[in-house]
Amino acid sequence: MEHANWLTGSLVYLAAAVLAVPIARVLGLGSIIGYLAAGIVIGPFGLALVGDTQDILHFAEFGVVLMLFLVGLELEPRRLWALRRPIFGWGSVQLIGSAALIFGLGVLAGIGWKLALVAALGLALSSTAIGLGALAERNLMPTTSGQSVLSVALLQDVAAIPILALLPLLATVGVASDVESGASGWWSAAKAIAVVAAIVLGGRLLLRPALRWIARSRTPEIFTAASLLLVVATAALMQAVGLSMALGAFLAGVLLAESEYRRELETDLEPFKGLLLGLFFIAVGMSIDFAVVLQRPGVVVIVVVAFLLLKALVLWGMARAMAIPRPERPVFILLLAQGGEFGFVVFQGAAQAGVIDAPVSSLLMAAVAVSMLLTPLLLVLADRHWIPRLAVGASAQMKEIEEPQNAPIIIAGFGRYGQIVARLLFANGFRATVLDHDAEQVEVVRRFGWPVFYGDATRLDLLRTAGAANARVLVLAIDDMAQSIEVAKLASEHFPHLKIVARARNVRHYYELRDLGIELIERETLDAAVMTGRSVLELVGMRPHQARTLALRFRQHTVAQLELMRPHSQDEAKLIAIAKQGRQQLEELFAQEREQAGRRGQRGGWESQAGSEADR
Amino acid sequence: MADVLIIAAHPHLEHSRANRALMQTAAQLGRQHVEVRDLYALYPDYLIDVAAEQALLAQAQLIVWQHPIQWYSMPALMKLWVDDVLGFGWAYGPHGTALKGKDLWLVATTGGPADSYRPDRYNRYFFDAFLPPYEQTAVLCGMRFVPPFLLHGAHRVSTDDVEAHAKVYASRLLSYPHWPELASMEPPEECAVPADARPES
Numbered sequence: 001m002e003h004a005n006w007l008t009g010s011l012v013y014l015a016a017a018v019l020a021v022p023i024a025r026v027l028g029l030g031s032i033i034g035y036l037a038a039g040i041v042i043g044p045f046g047l048a049l050v051g052d053t054q055d056i057l058h059f060a061e062f063g064v065v066l067m068l069f070l071v072g073l074e075l076e077p078r079r080l081w082a083l084r085r086p087i088f089g090w091g092s093v094q095l096i097g098s099a100a101l102i103f104g105l106g107v108l109a110g111i112g113w114k115l116a117l118v119a120a121l122g123l124a125l126s127s128t129a130i131g132l133g134a135l136a137e138r139n140l141m142p143t144t145s146g147q148s149v150l151s152v153a154l155l156q157d158v159a160a161i162p163i164l165a166l167l168p169l170l171a172t173v174g175v176a177s178d179v180e181s182g183a184s185g186w187w188s189a190a191k192a193i194a195v196v197a198a199i200v201l202g203g204r205l206l207l208r209p210a211l212r213w214i215a216r217s218r219t220p221e222i223f224t225a226a227s228l229l230l231v232v233a234t235a236a237l238m239q240a241v242g243l244s245m246a247l248g249a250f251l252a253g254v255l256l257a258e259s260e261y262r263r264e265l266e267t268d269l270e271p272f273k274g275l276l277l278g279l280f281f282i283a284v285g286m287s288i289d290f291a292v293v294l295q296r297p298g299v300v301v302i303v304v305v306a307f308l309l310l311k312a313l314v315l316w317g318m319a320r321a322m323a324i325p326r327p328e329r330p331v332f333i334l335l336l337a338q339g340g341e342f343g344f345v346v347f348q349g350a351a352q353a354g355v356i357d358a359p360v361s362s363l364l365m366a367a368v369a370v371s372m373l374l375t376p377l378l379l380v381l382a383d384r385h386w387i388p389r390l391a392v393g394a395s396a397q398m399k400e401i402e403e404p405q406n407a408p409i410i411i412a413g414f415g416r417y418g419q420i421v422a423r424l425l426f427a428n429g430f431r432a433t434v435l436d437h438d439a440e441q442v443e444v445v446r447r448f449g450w451p452v453f454y455g456d457a458t459r460l461d462l463l464r465t466a467g468a469a470n471a472r473v474l475v476l477a478i479d480d481m482a483q484s485i486e487v488a489k490l491a492s493e494h495f496p497h498l499k500i501v502a503r504a505r506n507v508r509h510y511y512e513l514r515d516l517g518i519e520l521i522e523r524e525t526l527d528a529a530v531m532t533g534r535s536v537l538e539l540v541g542m543r544p545h546q547a548r549t550l551a552l553r554f555r556q557h558t559v560a561q562l563e564l565m566r567p568h569s570q571d572e573a574k575l576i577a578i579a580k581q582g583r584q585q586l587e588e589l590f591a592q593e594r595e596q597a598g599r600r601g602q603r604g605g606w607e608s609q610a611g612s613e614a615d616r
Numbered sequence: 617m618a619d620v621l622i623i624a625a626h627p628h629l630e631h632s633r634a635n636r637a638l639m640q641t642a643a644q645l646g647r648q649h650v651e652v653r654d655l656y657a658l659y660p661d662y663l664i665d666v667a668a669e670q671a672l673l674a675q676a677q678l679i680v681w682q683h684p685i686q687w688y689s690m691p692a693l694m695k696l697w698v699d700d701v702l703g704f705g706w707a708y709g710p711h712g713t714a715l716k717g718k719d720l721w722l723v724a725t726t727g728g729p730a731d732s733y734r735p736d737r738y739n740r741y742f743f744d745a746f747l748p749p750y751e752q753t754a755v756l757c758g759m760r761f762v763p764p765f766l767l768h769g770a771h772r773v774s775t776d777d778v779e780a781h782a783k784v785y786a787s788r789l790l791s792y793p794h795w796p797e798l799a800s801m802e803p804p805e806e807c808a809v810p811a812d813a814r815p816e817s
Contacts (some may be wrong), residue, residue, distance in 0.1 A: 552661060552663045
């Protein structure tokens, strides 16, 4: 029975997402609105197809955890350190400023100070999921506003813990906390610090060797399993000591940001994150208590409008003081003005502790959910009417920030061959994304300072992450012939615009690549051998320039001959005939060349015939 | 097949305005009218396919050399083309009649302005003084040397002037051989190179 339940549940969630998200995208509303709408439709106040909203919400929270892990992967420790001021400084300004304003208004409106305080703290928090999700959807993560949203969201994750700890104290206010609870407080603080230290140290010292060991097993699904295990384990550790799971995952991500497995972890976890985050948004949609909203619609509207305006006011001041570029300010303000999923936890906790009534709690939660539903819609409106007016004259600046994310060239294979290609390109100031599937090789070349990513280019998702959809050239420098063919097939099928420049190990490999329609192929031994031959010609008495010309002519002839033989590559008799004929042609050609060069030699140089006429 | 063959050579076409405009204009006329050979694109390794070049030359009636003037002469690859393709016994000398009766037209640009080519200015000679090697090359091969089509001061002329120049170029290429100056031009005088001018042939 339970099995059947699980199946119907999956059926409903997946079907709702698959239907709602494409529709929302076609309407230009973005995927988050699609998920929220799907949640409302299948939730208790829509078709009531599924129940247990809270369970789903808890499960789907893991999507937020995965998202913060992935955000951490994009942020090297050095850059996180550079963000310490925005995180603690501006993060605190946002949280304390917003909470103070909302608290003040609440007290002025005549509700009790306890309720005002809980409401202020709960509403001051913002949705990390929608905020970072919307940033990722718009590719705004590396911009100033993106980093600022991330900083504030990180501080809120830290601050949520003392806020939750405050709730039981509010319930028993007036009663001095006794010595025993003080001691246990110290004890849990010590445990928390120990766990964070363990994650940092373990991440630095153990994770990379462990991942290398796992990668060497060459079983892609085990690497995926290890990636998931890593995040789950970190989250579980953090939860055990009462810290934010998302924060722990974020820390683990930062510690792996400099490792060569970054891209692989990213591509492995991306689909899980996407689906779970989608489920999370569906659950938020489901949890909007329309009964409360319909009962006192005026109050909900007033609460939503009031807290959005107050938070926006604080954020507007911050945006000015932080010198966020004008066109990015609307996104910064809208994403942080909304309520967040931590608000749900705060209000639920407060209701359980008896600080506020259950009806008030669901009213506040409805207000938060409505604000989360409104945010993506407001963003769409801002995109159409607000940002274009601010963006005049600033668009050139935006473009530059986006560019570093996808290099125009991808080099697959960074062995002896790929390295030479890459050095020529880098020395000329071209950016290239380099992929190699050999973990040890990656380890070695990284020590020499090469920006190489670990990853198997025969995997479509990794090629896509490397930027194949936007790149112009793919250098196929892989030494394994079977893999090289596989990548060539994959790339020409899925990225037909991508020009492939390939290395061929031998003639058979050359023909196989050629049959896939690749035109720019170099046989790896040809040029080196021709150069050797040229040196020998010089040593046996040819003038350097003549040796050069003969060597180049030989090369040209050989390549042409290879093309000539291609249609008959299965027919040995024909091949031998063509080869013999080719050799004869080549000998004749060289006889001519030598004859000409010899005549010139006797005449002592290169001067024009008419000119030498006068010399005689 | 086109009877106008343009041999174009510019080693830094990416920095060129005038020559690029001229080449593009010519190429747009279509291969039934003109064949454009961009030497620096065809032979980046300076390895000229002599047979292919000679086959195209044999079919053409008007041969255009289009290049910037560098050191009072042609770019290096263009000179190599002349050395390699216009062979003894093919273009001149005994049986060297492949180009006889054709027309050679120089289409050149100069960096210096027109008034720098004067005895009292830094180029010290009128521009005509640098043309005899071109003219004699044509005559030795039995070709008429048609008065050149020049654009001086190519670095500084306005975009409008470049466009106008290219337009004239296109109309000249299309109206060949009905050019007024050709009517009055005689075939060049014969310059027979004796067979013993070369040691072995």
